[in-house]
Structures are given as C-alpha cells and as structure tokens.
Amino acid sequence: MSHRPTNNQILPQKSEDTKRGWKSVRASWMARNTFNPIRNIVDNMKLIPNPDKKMIALSIGDPTTFGNLPVCDEILQAVEKSLKCQLRNGYSPSMGYDDARDAVAKHYSTPTSILTAEDVFLTCGCSGALDLAISVLAGSGDNILVPRPGFSLYQVLAHSYSIECKYYDLVADRLWEADLLHMESLIDSKTTLIVINNPSNPCGSVWTKEHIMDILKLAEKYQLPIVADEVYADFVFEGEEFHSFASLSSIVPILTCGGLTKKYLVPGWRMGWVLVHDPLKLFNLEVRKGLQALTQRILGPTSFIQGALQSILTHTPEHYFKNSTNLCQNNARCCYEMLSKCKGLKPIMPSGAMYMMVGISMKNFPNFKNDLDFTQNLVTQQSVFCLPAACFQFPDYFRIVLTVPEHIVREACERITEFCKQHYVDINNNNNNNNNNATTTTSNCNGCSKCNNNFGNDENESVKLKDKKMKYEVGSVIINSSKRINDVMEDGQQMLNDVAKHSTDGLHEKN
Ligand SMILES: Cc1ncc(COP(=O)(O)O)c(C=O)c1O
Known part of the structure; x- marks a missing residue:
C-alpha cells in the first residue's frame, strides 16, 4: 500500500515499525539552528x-x-481615530498601505536622500525589517559583518539562514567607534553586507559624521551594501547629533531598518520599516523585487497602526x-x-x-x-x-x-x-x-x-x-x-x- 497525498506524489510505504510506534518528529534544520545566545x-x-x-x-x-513613560495623547488619538474609522480592519498590501509608506518616506527624507513610498517596506517591528534586509542580501554560505558588542538578533537571524557572522570590534575607549582596520581584515569574497547599529544597543554610542563617512568609504572600496539598524534614530542626548547613514551616502546602497519602537516608546505595536537608499540604482535589478517578494511570505504590521502612522509621524510633539x-x-x-x-x-x-x-x-x-x-x-x-x-x-x-x-x-x-x-x-x-x-x-x-x-x-x-x-x-x-x-x-x-x-x-x- 502506498500513501497518496493530494498532489498525487507517491510516498514510500511506511514500514510496519513506524506505523506501530512513531519516533519523535524532527524539527527543521532552521528551527534547530535558531537560538538566541541571550x-x-x-x-x-x-x-x-x-x-x-x-x-x-x-x-x-x-x-x-x-x-x-506613558504614550502621549497625540499618538493615542491617532490610533483611536484609525480604529474607529473602520477602514483599517482588513489585510494591507504586503509592503504596507501606500499612504503609510508615503508618510514614512516624507518623514525620513533628507536633502541628500529623498525617499518616495516605493522606497519604504513596512514590517513587523524593526526585527522584521532586519530579517527582510539581511535575507534579501545574504544567504546560505555567505558571511556578514556585525558589531561586537552588538544586538544578538543579527546573529540569530544570520545563523537561522546559515549565514556566518563575522564580528568587528567596537572600541570602548574611542566612544565605541568601530575598529575599521579590524572590520576590513574580516572582509572576504563571501562577505555580502555590513550591519551597523547607530545609536547603539548596548553601547549608547552615537557616531560622528566623520566616523560614518569612514565606514562608508570602506563599504565603497569593497562594494558592500550596508544594513543600517537605526531603530534608535534621533534618540540622542542634548548636545549630540544623529546622522543617518543614508543622509551621508552618495554611492553606497543602504537598507535602513527602523520603526516606532524606541523613539515613540511603543515596542508592542510592532511597527517597523526598511528604507531603501540607493543613489546609483544598484538595487534596481534584483533587490527591490526581492524585498517585495519576501514581504509576501507573511504580511507586515497591523493595519490600524499603519492607518495611524501618518498622524503619529507628523503630530507627535517634540516635548x-x-x-x-x-x-x-x-x-x-x-x-x-x-x-x-x-x-x-x-x-x-x-x-x-x-x-x-x-x-x-x-x-x-x-x-x-x-x-x-x-x-x-x-x-x-x-x-x-x-x-x-x-x-x-x-x-x-x-x-x-x-x-x-x-x-x-x-x-x-x-x-x-x-x-x-x-x-x-x-x-x-x-x-x-x-x-x-x-x-x-x-x-x-x-x-x-x-x-x-x-x-x-x-x-x-x-x-x-x-x-x-x-x-x-x-x-x-x-x-x-x-x-x-x-x-x-x-x-x-x-x-x-x-x-x-x-x-x-x-x-x-x-x-
Ligand atoms: C539595536 C536594536 N535593533 C532592533 C531592535 C528590534 O526592534 P523591534 O522591537 O522594533 O523589533 C532592537 C530592540 O531592542 C534593538 O535594540
């Protein structure tokens, strides 16, 4: 006797042994290779x-x-309005609603990096953004450069995709700047991207414009795109200035990962995004399509939070x-x-x-x-x-x-x-x-x-x-x-x- 699944594929006959007593069911390779060191x-x-x-x-x-740190009234009202209008109870497009993407594009455009809705992919938190950005650029057998000390999710994601992490040092005595010589020494033919995290978890560092430019030069020299984890964008102390990688890059393509999580103090709302900054259009051939394809695996953030996004981004008071x-x-x-x-x-x-x-x-x-x-x-x-x-x-x-x-x-x-x-x-x-x-x-x-x-x-x-x-x-x-x-x-x-x-x-x- 053979088992016939609905697609008519013929499976091998199960032995009498297996029929009588199932052995424990194995988890997938990916599940077995996904763990958080923390x-x-x-x-x-x-x-x-x-x-x-x-x-x-x-x-x-x-x-x-x-x-x-309670959420301010302006943000709460934006969500309330989005909920009550009953227009955001359905499925959103896989990349996010156009109006929400447009709001993010306008908010994060800089004079040197003008974004449109097409450049924005809405995701489930910044974690979803990192997943998308890393997996669209790297795959099994590749390696990526990640900061040490650094946020452990980079490693968790990479290993689950069978991507190797190579750790570049951040130097405590230099306000946690990256050791560029060390970073360079790690690059080989399998390196596909550099992950940076600025401002940093766990260091609390905010890199200077000059340091960012130095990293960009290195990326340019080796033609490596950057995945910029900027989930703490703008979350800087008085007297400090935040510069996004995108705002300083006229050549290197960058996928910026961010979200409402930290600056807006709503981690549970799971609203994140990938911003595509690509001055030389190097992502046009495959990466944009790849991003779009990957968003179709599962849908992104909750529709009614997307509905509130434009108002949140424009009406949250500075105080x-x-x-x-x-x-x-x-x-x-x-x-x-x-x-x-x-x-x-x-x-x-x-x-x-x-x-x-x-x-x-x-x-x-x-x-x-x-x-x-x-x-x-x-x-x-x-x-x-x-x-x-x-x-x-x-x-x-x-x-x-x-x-x-x-x-x-x-x-x-x-x-x-x-x-x-x-x-x-x-x-x-x-x-x-x-x-x-x-x-x-x-x-x-x-x-x-x-x-x-x-x-x-x-x-x-x-x-x-x-x-x-x-x-x-x-x-x-x-x-x-x-x-x-x-x-x-x-x-x-x-x-x-x-x-x-x-x-x-x-x-x-x-x-
Ligand atoms: C550096 C860094 N990146 C990404 C994330 C993930 O953010 P989210 O909660 O929006 O997925 C965190 C969360 O703490 C973080 O510290």
Missing part, C-alpha cells in the same frame, strides 16, 4: 534575589516596563521625545557619577539610546569568574539585575537600562557600590575594598557563591530567613510573599526567569 546565558544563570531587598531589574530594554531622552541622559549622568567612584568599575558615558555599558575590572574581583558570575551575585546579594555583556559577545562588562525612574536607578547604583566595596580587592596592596578594610572579602559578603555564605545553598541561613516577608518589584509588578525562604527563592527564580524573558528588547530577547 537565552542560553540568562537561563543558565542562578538568579536568586536577596529576599531582604526589592528586586530592581535594569535589564529590560522595554521603555513601557516601569510605567514612567514627548525630549522627555524620554532627558530621562535617559539624567539617568546616565547619575549612573556615571556614582559608578565612576566605584573601584573596579568603569562606566562609559553614553550619548544616546537607552543603555550604558559598565566595564568590570575582573582581576580586582577575584571572587567572581566573569561578568556572568559578577551579575549573578549582584542579584543574589543586592537584588539588582543588569545584563552581563556576554549577552552581546563582549565579556567583562554589564549593561544598564536607562529608561527606569531616577530614584530606582539611584538605589540600584547605591547597591552596586556596596557590592563592589564588599568584593573589590586591591591586587597591588593585597588589600580588599574601598573601605580600606583589611579583612577578607568574605567577611562583608552575605551570599556569593565563593564565600560559602550563599544563603541559597545554606540550610541554616534558610531557616533564619524563612519567615521573613518578601517584597519584589519588577516594573509595576510587586510580589509580596511570606512563604518559606526556599519557596520564595523559587518564586524569585521564576520571577527572574520572567524578567529574563523580557530582559532585553523585543521578541528575540524575550523568547
């Missing part, structure tokens, strides 16, 4: 908060988490943007001031986006193996969770999210300071900590894995703490508990898993 890292961390301290998660790159960038700038200053005083830490002042990187002089913290161990113990002892920069392929740093209310940032920095004081060792004097306290590091420590004083593993400690009332706060969620300590530890772990699931930004970092 999940691997965060899931393997033992994130057990100190039950005496409210949890502070400085890891969540979602500006809506703490409720301190709405100022409010969020000022908050991040003030928080950055606060963190910078406080953490600069911490022996063993080196905060790098950002110029934009929502993040700040802090270097850890690991040799002065011999209690900890690496940034993972350091940040894990920061949770255990101080209930502060910062993302270890191993998540961005860049060890010995951690990343702080700056969209948090200022009093929380301050409290977090105080706790980080205390933590560093307890664990810092002056390796030259063999003296520990900022207090000039000559006792061993374990004496101050209330729970690191190296001190044999880890309450998570210490039954006596568990007994002492068992009846305490616990209070955790993650964003607007507060968990009160008077359970046994071990149960609370489990709650804490579960909660941190939840935090970790939302720990950075968007779907790719939530999974």
Whole structure:
C-alpha cells in the first residue's frame, strides 16, 4: 500500500515499525539552528534575589516596563481615530498601505536622500525589517559583518539562514567607534553586507559624521551594501547629533531598518520599516523585487497602526521625545557619577539610546569568574539585575537600562557600590575594598557563591530567613510573599526567569 497525498506524489510505504510506534518528529534544520545566545546565558544563570531587598531589574530594554513613560495623547488619538474609522480592519498590501509608506518616506527624507513610498517596506517591528534586509542580501554560505558588542538578533537571524557572522570590534575607549582596520581584515569574497547599529544597543554610542563617512568609504572600496539598524534614530542626548547613514551616502546602497519602537516608546505595536537608499540604482535589478517578494511570505504590521502612522509621524510633539531622552541622559549622568567612584568599575558615558555599558575590572574581583558570575551575585546579594555583556559577545562588562525612574536607578547604583566595596580587592596592596578594610572579602559578603555564605545553598541561613516577608518589584509588578525562604527563592527564580524573558528588547530577547 502506498500513501497518496493530494498532489498525487507517491510516498514510500511506511514500514510496519513506524506505523506501530512513531519516533519523535524532527524539527527543521532552521528551527534547530535558531537560538538566541541571550537565552542560553540568562537561563543558565542562578538568579536568586536577596529576599531582604526589592528586586530592581535594569535589564529590560522595554521603555513601557516601569510605567514612567506613558504614550502621549497625540499618538493615542491617532490610533483611536484609525480604529474607529473602520477602514483599517482588513489585510494591507504586503509592503504596507501606500499612504503609510508615503508618510514614512516624507518623514525620513533628507536633502541628500529623498525617499518616495516605493522606497519604504513596512514590517513587523524593526526585527522584521532586519530579517527582510539581511535575507534579501545574504544567504546560505555567505558571511556578514556585525558589531561586537552588538544586538544578538543579527546573529540569530544570520545563523537561522546559515549565514556566518563575522564580528568587528567596537572600541570602548574611542566612544565605541568601530575598529575599521579590524572590520576590513574580516572582509572576504563571501562577505555580502555590513550591519551597523547607530545609536547603539548596548553601547549608547552615537557616531560622528566623520566616523560614518569612514565606514562608508570602506563599504565603497569593497562594494558592500550596508544594513543600517537605526531603530534608535534621533534618540540622542542634548548636545549630540544623529546622522543617518543614508543622509551621508552618495554611492553606497543602504537598507535602513527602523520603526516606532524606541523613539515613540511603543515596542508592542510592532511597527517597523526598511528604507531603501540607493543613489546609483544598484538595487534596481534584483533587490527591490526581492524585498517585495519576501514581504509576501507573511504580511507586515497591523493595519490600524499603519492607518495611524501618518498622524503619529507628523503630530507627535517634540516635548514627548525630549522627555524620554532627558530621562535617559539624567539617568546616565547619575549612573556615571556614582559608578565612576566605584573601584573596579568603569562606566562609559553614553550619548544616546537607552543603555550604558559598565566595564568590570575582573582581576580586582577575584571572587567572581566573569561578568556572568559578577551579575549573578549582584542579584543574589543586592537584588539588582543588569545584563552581563556576554549577552552581546563582549565579556567583562554589564549593561544598564536607562529608561527606569531616577530614584530606582539611584538605589540600584547605591547597591552596586556596596557590592563592589564588599568584593573589590586591591591586587597591588593585597588589600580588599574601598573601605580600606583589611579583612577578607568574605567577611562583608552575605551570599556569593565563593564565600560559602550563599544563603541559597545554606540550610541554616534558610531557616533564619524563612519567615521573613518578601517584597519584589519588577516594573509595576510587586510580589509580596511570606512563604518559606526556599519557596520564595523559587518564586524569585521564576520571577527572574520572567524578567529574563523580557530582559532585553523585543521578541528575540524575550523568547
Ligand atoms: C539595536 C536594536 N535593533 C532592533 C531592535 C528590534 O526592534 P523591534 O522591537 O522594533 O523589533 C532592537 C530592540 O531592542 C534593538 O535594540
């Protein structure tokens, strides 16, 4: 007997064995090769908060988490109007509605890069834009250049398409500019594009015009198109200036990926776009058609958000943007001031986006193996969770999210300071900590894995703490508990898993 599917294709006869007991069904190659390194890292961390301290998660790159950055009325009204008119309940064209594409084109045109609706492809968030831009230019066996430290989605997408990532270094001491010599050394005959991210997650850097021009020169020399992740476009601090790659390129073709997510503070609305900037029309032969074809795999963003786009882009008041960038700038200053005083830490002042990187002089913290161990113990002892920069392929740093209310940032920095004081060792004097306290590091420590004083593993400690009332706060969620300590530890772990699931930004970092 043979199985005949509807297309009349004849499948081989199933053996008696298979009929009786199915073997487990295999996932596709792509599914098996899609994973986010952040999940691997965060899931393997033992994130057990100190039950005496409210949890502070400085890891969540979602500006809506703490409720301190509400969406302004103008944006809400635009969406309300779009919904109520009942004209945007149906399927949109795969590339997006013409009026919405036109609105984006007008808004992002510059004197040196004039866009029309044809140059805009609406996507499901900036993630969708990156997927489209990378997959239209690169395929199996190719390689692409991506920043290190960098947003992990580039790697996730590339690997799932069997594209190799080559990492070019960003240099902390040069305000996270790309090391161009290193970048150039990575280019070979299989290199198909350069991904840049400006302003940067996780660095918070905003590149100068000159640096962008230097990257463009390199791209021109090797005839490489650029995928410019500019999801933080315009999200820069006072006194800083954002230059899009497209506005400075008269030759190099660029696919700019952006969206409403960050500047407009609505990551859940999943409104993104690819902008085609192609002064020499090098994309006309295949790439534009390719973009169009790829949008037909699945449709883009929700119709009624597209319906609101024109109004959102033209009517959102300037003070709405100022409010969020000022908050991040003030928080950055606060963190910078406080953490600069911490022996063993080196905060790098950002110029934009929502993040700040802090270097850890690991040799002065011999209690900890690496940034993972350091940040894990920061949770255990101080209930502060910062993302270890191993998540961005860049060890010995951690990343702080700056969209948090200022009093929380301050409290977090105080706790980080205390933590560093307890664990810092002056390796030259063999003296520990900022207090000039000559006792061993374990004496101050209330729970690191190296001190044999880890309450998570210490039954006596568990007994002492068992009846305490616990209070955790993650964003607007507060968990009160008077359970046994071990149960609370489990709650804490579960909660941190939840935090970790939302720990950075968007779907790719939530999974
Ligand atoms: C650098 C960078 N690119 C892209 C994205 C994805 O944006 P979206 O949430 O619009 O998909 C993020 C999200 O945090 C990001 O940080």
